[in-house]
Amino acid sequence: MRALVQRVTDACVRVDGALIGEIGTGLLILVCAMDGDDAAKSKALAAKISKLRIFTDEAGKMNRSLVDVGGAALIVSQFTLAADTSRGNRPGFSAAASPDQGRALYEQFVTDIADLGINTATGSFGADMAVSLTNDGPVTIWLDV
Structure with a gap:
């Protein structure tokens, strides 16, 4: 699974x-x-994200995790993260899971994050969504598991 994580x-x-x-x-x-x-990759990604030490401690160092700070997660499905642009200017998305498998794994990932005690909110799988955020730092990290 692939994720783009932004501290907000x-x-x-x-x-x-x-x-x-x-x-x-x-x-x-x-x-x-x-x-x-x-499902194993979903669980591994959720565990990795929950433990990322990207929130600042009292000394201003990135040393605390989402769990440590009691933060929440807004989880949005984004098949375009599978984009392949190696063959020109029009991205290909054949590396993405099928829509049915993608939905099942997205829902599994939301459950996996929530099971770690993290308050979660979600987007709507497959919908045309408008996402707004205030990136803190900015801190943006790409993860593949």
């Missing part, structure tokens, strides 16, 4: 103008299931 002071997602997910301090996680991914 706030983030929200809207579909057709309606607010469907919102968090304060925490992480905006854009997540993509890749072809061949499974």
